[in-house]
Amino acid sequence: DWYATSGHMIWIGDRTRQPDHAHVEYCRGIKNPLGLKCGPSLTPDGLLELIDLLNPENEPGRLTLIARFGSDKVAEHLPKLVRAVKKEGRSVVWSSDPMHGNT
DSSP: OOOOTTOSSEEEOTTSOOTTSHHHHHHHTOOSOEEEEEOTTOOHHHHHHHHHHHOTTOOTTSEEEEEOOOTTTHHHHHHHHHHHHHHTTOOOEEEEOSSSSOO
């Protein structure tokens, strides 16, 4: 098993979460808890693809989804993601980013 020792939870940014890019590939290979920033450009299908890549065993506590929509976009985008995750039975932790994208 491999762990990133630079931090406990390693997170992937909203602009660096492409499934075929290095950030996602790196995080797939480590056992640390992971965070994934979710912004307005993320689709429900895109989120499910990332969840399957980052938490293929559907391990509770492995993946935290960090909402960063801003007050003007959260009502339009977040419910679609929550419904998709719930419908597919994925185990995630939901969090709000208090520092970025939510002011």
